[in-house]
Amino acid sequence: MSKTIAGIKVPDSALARQIDQLVRDTESDLLYHHSNRVFLFGALAGQRKGLKVDSELLYVGAMFHDMGLQASYASKDERFEVDGANAAAEFLRSHRIDERDIDDVWDAIALHTTPGIPKHKRPVVALVTAGVEMDVLGLEYDAFTEHQRHEVCTCHPRGHDFKNGIIDAFAAGTIHKPETTFGNVKADVLDLRDPTYKRGNFCSIILNSAWSE
Template sequence: PRSVAGIRIPCGEVTRAAATLAREASSETLFNHVMRSYLFGCALFDRRGVPYDRELAFLSAVLHDLGLVEAYRTPDERFELDGADAAQRFLKARHVPDDRIAVVWDAIALHTDAAIAARKRPEIAMVAVGSGADFSGNGLDRIPSGTLDDILGAFPRKGFKQDAVDTMLSLCRTKPMSVLMHPFAEVGRRHLPGFPVPTVEDLVLAAPFAE
C-alpha cells in the first residue's frame, strides 16, 4: 500500500527496491514485522511532532532484520551487525550517499538497544522504538486503536511471537557466541541444555587476575 493509517510509505526507486529485497528474502511473518516496525515508529513519532527523514526511516526499518535471514548470516557476528552490513552493501550498490548509509547502518546495528538508540537522531531511534513496540508491545498504549487496527490489518502478525522465539533459538544453536552478553542468550539458557555461552558474572569471575 502507498499508505496505512494515514502514514505514507515512501515509493522512490531505492525504497521500492529495499521493500522488494526484504519481502523476497524474508518469510511473510518477518516481512510484516519490519513493515509494522516502520509504521509503529512513525505513528509514535508523528504524535510527538518529531521531524524525521521518512525515506531513511523506511530504509532502516524495512532492512533492519536482514541479519536474521539465513542468506545474510555470518558465522560469528551479532545479527544486528550482519543486517547493518547487508543493508550497507545494498545501498552502496544503488549509489546512496555515504552519510545516509551511515544513518541506516547505525539504526540497524543499535535497534535492540533502545536506551542507546534513543539518544541518536530520530531515524535511528525510530527503528528501536517501532520494532520494540511490535516485539513487546512497549508504547502501543500511545497509538490510537484505529491506527493500530489499520496497521495490523495491513500487515498481520502471522504467528510472530513463536516465530521470534524460534529464530532466537536458531541463532543460539548455530552461532552461540554471537549472543554473548546479548538478551537472546537468556532464551538459549532457558531452552537449550548445555548452552555454552557464559553469563556476565562468569566472564568477570574468570578474568585472569590474582585478587
C-alpha cells in the same frame, strides 16, 4: 502507486520498491510483515513525538533490521544485528547514498536490540527501535490508537501466534553462533529455545580472567 497506512505514507521510490522486493523474496512472511509494521509504528511514534525523520531511511532501517537472521546474510561470528546493518550499508552504497545517511541506517539496525541507547540517537536510529519495541514487546502500546493498531495489522498481519513465531525466528538466526548473544537480549531467546545453551556470565569472565588481581 504510493500507499498510505494509518496516516503514514509508505515510501514508493525505485529504491524502496527494490528493498520491498528483496525482503519479500528473502524473509518469511512473518518477518516481512513484521518489518513493515516496524516502519509504520516507528513513523507513527516519530509523528507523535514531533521528530523529523527521513521516511525513506527509516524504511530502509526497518526493512533490513532482521536480514541478519537470514542464512544468505549471516556471518559466522558477528551479531545478527551487525550482519543486517552491513547488508543495508552494502545495498545503500551500491545506490550511492550519502555516507552520513548510511551511518544512521547502520546504527539503527545494529542498535535495535540494545535498550536505552537508540532513543538518544538521531531520529532514524531512535524510531527503528521504537517500532521494534512496539511490535515485539508491546512497549507504549496504548500510546497508539486502536485505529492505528488495527489499520497497521490489517495491512501487515501479525498472523497466528506471532509471539512464539518471532522468538523462533530469533532462535533460528542465532543458535549456530551462541557466543554472539553474550550481553544482549538474544541470550534470553537461546535460554528458552536451546536446551544445550550455556549463558555467559560477565562477572565470571572478570573473576577468571588472566589478571592476577
